[in-house]
Amino acid sequence: MRSLIVYLVCAASIAGCSRSLPEGDALCLALETSPNRLDPPFVVDVAEGQICSLIYQGLVRFSPQGEVIPDAARSWEIQNSGTRYVFRLDTRARFSDGGRLAARDVVWSFERVLSPASRSPRKWVLDRIRGAGGFSAGSAASIDGLAAPDDSTVIIELERPFRPFLDLLAMPAAYIVKPVAAPGSNEGSATDEPVGSGRWVLSKWERGDFLELVPNRFYPSGAPLVRRVVFRVIPEAFTRIAEFESGTLDVLRIPQAELDRFLGDPTNKPLIQSQPELRVTYIGLNNRKGPLRDPRVRRAVNMAVDVDRIISVLVGGHAVRATGSVPPALPGHTQRTAYPYDPARAKRLLEEAGYTDGFELEIWQRDSPEGNRVVEAVQGYLLEMGIRVRIIKREWSAFKEAVSQGRVDAFFLDWYGDYPDAENFLYPLFHSANLGGGGNRSFFVSSHIDSLIEESQRTLDARRCYELCALTDSLVYDQAPWLYLYFPTSFVIVSERVHGYTFPVMYLGEDLSTVSKNEKGDS
């Protein structure tokens, strides 16, 4: 036994002594989940996207305010009524190994996403390029609408005009990767040691523990103000708070349950930033199933629940009531008259629809503090109408499968914008091409709405386009495919040692180049 203990102690000491967590002058940020792959075609979650936005460049990127700004491309022109994009690359752009970023690398990276062998779940980001479909299906050897006539020019032609196309190009799937193998091959791809041309380079990655980034010394414009950024993987909200309050974390996204405590402390005031999120929270009603097929029933559900009270009591007032799906931060949002909280009218609507005695309803949700509170409140309100709600909790994988297949009556969910445009809400959530996994999980189908959404997609005139978006959103709202809830507001608190951090509209929007950290007070 003695020798066993000695052996185990030795083994354990050896096992752990080779790694070290960077401390001191580094900017320390937290990730809630551990990134799985840092390879652009396979980026599917926030943590992966956030890291990739720092180590890769797109042709364009998002500013902290959500505008599209130059990245590897220093300028662009939109020609032929919005079907032809000509990008002029920044000739100084360099990969982190010193190699020049040339136009053919852009073509290579896009082909890699779209190639039949790639298995990228993000092909939709680039599939509007002319010839992308044929290339993806393997019937064409190259993409017609993608060309690199010289080292610093990329020409992209679309099948038809698509107004938010530049937004798509700022998404991780469109990031430029240093070519390392034949297009479409996953072998040798940037899984562990990505080579991008972004402002930062991944210098250490201990999976499940932390990632460390250092400045890309080949990046053409000004070096970042901090020498290192450390992203620590901390899954528990309480632990992140403890790290922040102990001074070992520089930026904390404040959990909703803790907002009152943080906001109530006057010393925190100058340190807190808020941002209306590009996110809508709703209870999807399956428009193809049971009593919910009847729009009168769905409207009754919206009138039976006091959403304002849910927002003020359960969400602490830190949200805007949703009277549509387009968040307030985006053009195309309109604050229209909400369904009133009117149980008597709701009851009459149910009677008209033939549900005098109510009905049984299953609401599915993932286990989350917010979901638990809100869905239970909704359950209480609906019971007053005779609608007997059974709450079904499943973890994400099982939830997503059942909801996407349309097997559930109703579900509590939210939709995060992939890019800051109304189109990114209306098209995936309500167009009939996206039923189920595409985003339209309430199985809402209307050919009129489909054509309005398509028209707004190809309308280049911004004013006209956003009018169309607002109109579409109103018409959908009237059909009540969801129980509309709210647009949450998020808060971060930034350590007083840190300056220049902007809480971005899009999580991809902060490149940390102007963030500085005082040496004094470092741990």
Next chain:
Amino acid sequence: MLTYAAKRVLLFVPVLLGVATVTFFLVYVLPGDPVLSMVGERYDEATIAELRHEMRLDRPIHVQYAHFLAGLVRLDFGRSYVTGEPVASSLLKRFPYTLRLAVLAMIISIVVGVSAGVAAAWKWRTAVDFLAMGTTIVGISMPVFWLGVLLIYVFSMKLGLLPPSGYGGGAVRYMILPAVTLAQASTAYVARMTRSSMLDVIGETYIRVARAKGIPEWRVLFGHALRNALLPVITVVGADFGSFLTGAVLTESIFAWPGLGRFTLDAILKRDIPTIQGAVFFMAVVFMTINLIVDLAYAWADPRIKVSGEKTLPSEG
């Protein structure tokens, strides 16, 4: 002894085959689709079908099982669906983190638990005994999650003595809070087990003889009584060590410790089938090895027990 150990190792084979089979079918019947976990939002059915084909999920279950067994024979669990890394190397990367924490937790559990148990038995029915046993009741009853949060609150946020979480490159100060949290219930249990076992032994004639011979009390306690009282304690410590190495999910989550427990939980949540199968298999091997070591340790603790193929052991742990 060697023959016995070899026979036990041979027995690993059918047990592991059983574990692997049960895991395979359990994962198969779980609701939730591994492909959906990989693709994020706005996926298209064609990509889903391609991925399902690539991952062989579109084959009949008996074909999948045969493929799984063929991999198992070569100890090849394939690559993670989620990270694309070989499962075996991911497991070996994560295991040292868990091992470090488990070793420290076991040391705490043995040192504190046995000392408290001996003290309680020695000062039977005195304030020391009541205090020790009262504390152990609290220790056994306290949920891991709550204790972890409490320790972070007191020692990190209020007193600023220890870091709240993380691996910290292996620095001991990062290990203390998670190890104490992990060891808490086991320590309490070891203390209670040591006390009752010591009380049994202290009543034996040979202890009275030892005392009558004038042997100093500490030698009676530690040299004569404790060694004989340790047998059941070894069983407890062995089983706990096995569970430290395989199931420290809560502790690892609270303290952002990048160990095997969290790794496996993530795999389960994402339906990363090769990783789940690899992790469960690996844990089964670890658990069985620990059990074997515990059984062999009986012989050290009590020379009356002969470890051989013919005789039945007092316990299989």
